Amino acid sequence: MIMKTGMKRIFAILLLSVCGSSALIAAENTPVDTGATAWMLTSTALVLLMVPGLAMFYGGLVRSKNVLGTIMHSFAAMGIISVLWMVAGYSMSFGTNVLGGLFGWNKDYFLLKGIDTNILESGVPEYVFTMFQGKFAIITPALIAGAFAERISFKAYCFFIALWSLFVYNPLCHWVWASDGFLFNLGAKGAIDFAGGTVVHISAGVSGLVAAIYLGSRRGYPYQVIRPNNLVITMLGAGLLWVGWFGFNAGSSISSGLSTAQALTATQIAAASAALTWIVIEGFHQGKATALGFASGILAGLVAVTPAAGVVQPYGALLIGIFASVLCYLAIQVKNRLGYDDSLDAFGIHGVGGMAGALLLTFFIRPSWMAEAAGASPTGSWTIWNQLGVQALAVGVAVAYAAIMTLVLLYGLNKIMKIKSEEADEMAGLDRSYHGERGYGMVNPS
Amino acid sequence: MKLITAIIREVQLDKVREALIETGINRITVSLVSGNGRQRIEEMYRGLTIVPDLIPKIRIEIAVNDESVEKAVQTILKSAKTNGPEGSSGDGKIFIIPLEDCIRIRTGERGPSAI
Numbered sequence: 001m002i003m004k005t006g007m008k009r010i011f012a013i014l015l016l017s018v019c020g021s022s023a024l025i026a027a028e029n030t031p032v033d034t035g036a037t038a039w040m041l042t043s044t045a046l047v048l049l050m051v052p053g054l055a056m057f058y059g060g061l062v063r064s065k066n067v068l069g070t071i072m073h074s075f076a077a078m079g080i081i082s083v084l085w086m087v088a089g090y091s092m093s094f095g096t097n098v099l100g101g102l103f104g105w106n107k108d109y110f111l112l113k114g115i116d117t118n119i120l121e122s123g124v125p126e127y128v129f130t131m132f133q134g135k136f137a138i139i140t141p142a143l144i145a146g147a148f149a150e151r152i153s154f155k156a157y158c159f160f161i162a163l164w165s166l167f168v169y170n171p172l173c174h175w176v177w178a179s180d181g182f183l184f185n186l187g188a189k190g191a192i193d194f195a196g197g198t199v200v201h202i203s204a205g206v207s208g209l210v211a212a213i214y215l216g217s218r219r220g221y222p223y224q225v226i227r228p229n230n231l232v233i234t235m236l237g238a239g240l241l242w243v244g245w246f247g248f249n250a251g252s253s254i255s256s257g258l259s260t261a262q263a264l265t266a267t268q269i270a271a272a273s274a275a276l277t278w279i280v281i282e283g284f285h286q287g288k289a290t291a292l293g294f295a296s297g298i299l300a301g302l303v304a305v306t307p308a309a310g311v312v313q314p315y316g317a318l319l320i321g322i323f324a325s326v327l328c329y330l331a332i333q334v335k336n337r338l339g340y341d342d343s344l345d346a347f348g349i350h351g352v353g354g355m356a357g358a359l360l361l362t363f364f365i366r367p368s369w370m371a372e373a374a375g376a377s378p379t380g381s382w383t384i385w386n387q388l389g390v391q392a393l394a395v396g397v398a399v400a401y402a403a404i405m406t407l408v409l410l411y412g413l414n415k416i417m418k419i420k421s422e423e424a425d426e427m428a429g430l431d432r433s434y435h436g437e438r439g440y441g442m443v444n445p446s
Numbered sequence: 447m448k449l450i451t452a453i454i455r456e457v458q459l460d461k462v463r464e465a466l467i468e469t470g471i472n473r474i475t476v477s478l479v480s481g482n483g484r485q486r487i488e489e490m491y492r493g494l495t496i497v498p499d500l501i502p503k504i505r506i507e508i509a510v511n512d513e514s515v516e517k518a519v520q521t522i523l524k525s526a527k528t529n530g531p532e533g534s535s536g537d538g539k540i541f542i543i544p545l546e547d548c549i550r551i552r553t554g555e556r557g558p559s560a561i
Contacts, residue, residue, distance in 0.1 A: 220460070427460050
């Protein structure tokens with residue numbers, strides 16, 4: 001995000017509270033803003049709601065023998081990443097630069113033991129901010145699971161997302177959102193990633209693509225037709241994601257005021273315009289508007305508006321939604337031609353949508369933001385082309401870092417344990433092989 | 447004409463279907479059934495070992511002309527067996543019964559050519 005000024009102030013105070021005890025005491029004396037805190041608590045719950053939403057979205061898209069295993073990919077992230085976040089994730093993400101700024105560290109954040117009474121300058125208790133950010137850390141690795149659905153060992157998945165969260169998510173989050181992160185300070189007013197276009201969606205999408213290619217296809221893909229077992233739960237999941245996204249985007253203002261309203265409006269409009277665009281494209285291309293297409297459009301729009309929600313006006317959100325659906329739809333057609341098995345289109349939607357949003361937003365930035373950037377620039381001027389360069393660099397860094405580190409982690413982990421399911425386990429289904437359960441009772445096999 | 451009914455393990459469906467298609471038998475009907483046979487399985491439910499009364503199985507029905515019966519049977523035998531050449535309890539059974547007639551609904555044609 002680049003967060004708007006309010007957000008920068010919060011981080012300034014965070015930084016101060018790390019460096020000097022006087023600042024810490026000042027922070028402790030800040031009164032709680034009950035309005036902002038109430039909205040941030042709500043947002044935290046809304047972002048958590050996206051995880052079961054994602055579980056349903058993905059769970060409905062796989063075959064019936066894999067439904068529980070796929071749902072467990074999302075739920076396992078709620079357990080694993082919450083614990084890691086409390087132990088070290090928050091410190092690595094929002095501590096002060098260590099190792100030349102590779103990630104952050106702050107001993108008070110280790111095990112969250114030193115923030116018991118901290119209140120941020122915005123009047124929000126630091127615990128709320130920690131938990132809010134922790135939800136983003138949970139959903140990001142869960143998004144990757146869509147790329148290698150139906151063919152990964154549960155144990156290897158758990159280790160993979162733990163390592164990925166530590167070595168990919170936390171550094172990226174630090175670079176983009178911490179006040180001393182290098183992407184946060186790029187250009188006149190930083191790289192714009194309001195709620196996680198690069199940190200969450202590009203990193204998850206690109207990592208998913210790398211993992212899908214590294215692990216190889218599912219048995220029978222693409223010759224055997226592999227169809228969703230239950231589009232009803234997929235649609236319900238997409239609906240929960242849309243609702244939860246208001247916490248994701250509007251909550252990223254870390255306040256309850258004007259910027260919250262701006263982000264919320266942009267979010268609603270982009271999701272709607274992208275969903276409509278997707279079914280119009282389908283109407284021309286396939287002759288029918290599918291439910292899955294509408295859901296895919298919702299996600300494409302929400303993903304693309306994620307980095308943009310804080311800086312674009314409603315007409316910008318409308319256009320970003322339209323472009324996002326066109327590009328994501330094309331990306332999925334290209335995938336079908338190329339033949340790699342990104343099973344649930346984690347890259348096609350999150351990777352492509354995230355990149356589209358992070359770059360396109362440049363053309364719709366509200367004038368007041370550009371004026372502030374010009375003021376902050378040493379030359380006194382700042383054009384959209386300057387900002388586009390900053391955005392492109394941030395996207396490039398996220399893509400390269402996520403791709404390389406994911407490959408390294410997969411390669412290393414595969415030396416210790418086999419990541420891809422054995423053929424027999426894959427045929428029997430993840431539910432039976434790794435969980436000893438079945439999702440449905442007496443239904444016909446799919 | 448014969449009607450072949452094979453009860454097989456759920457997990458072998460892909461293998462059996464692929465093998466049948468490879469030998470040129472691609473007109474099959476598949477359904478999920480549950481049954482009780484010699485196989486005994488143990489499952490865990492909340493830490494408790496339980497033995498389900500009915501075990502889920504797949505039923506495959508194939509109507510074939512007499513000359514294809516042996517080919518179909520051998521293909522199923524080969525592809526439905528687990529645990530190497532010995533096989534294991536629960537691999538399933540094959541039933542073959544005479545088929546009195548076969549009628550293609552679209553054209554009304556009868557007999558072996560309708561299969």
